[in-house]
Amino acid sequence: MLEHVSIGGGAAMRPFCENSAEIVSSLLPSMEQFGIATAQEVQVDTLADRLEQETCSAECQVTYVPLVAAWTRRLSRSG
Numbered sequence: 001m002l003e004h005v006s007i008g009g010g011a012a013m014r015p016f017c018e019n020s021a022e023i024v025s026s027l028l029p030s031m032e033q034f035g036i037a038t039a040q041e042v043q044v045d046t047l048a049d050r051l052e053q054e055t056c057s058a059e060c061q062v063t064y065v066p067l068v069a070a071w072t073r074r075l076s077r078s079g
Contacts, residue, residue: 005067007063009055010055011056014048020048020051025044
């Protein structure tokens with residue numbers, strides 16, 4: 001089993017900010033349907049920029065979605 005967690009900060013995190021904005025964009029119809037947030041509140045068109053600005057201004061490190069992989073080998077039964 002393997003787990004990979006990306007950690008970084010500042011401008012290096014831009015690809016992760018963009019990916020996060022794309023995820024939120026894909027979930028926006030459901031967010032609106034269930035009354036979680038409106039498109040106007042989320043402002044998805046500027047979300048990646050705002051995430052990057054917050055990360056840079058806070059001079060912090062952030063972690064991204066952990067990716068987990070697992071593999072096994074099937075043993076054949078004899079007889």
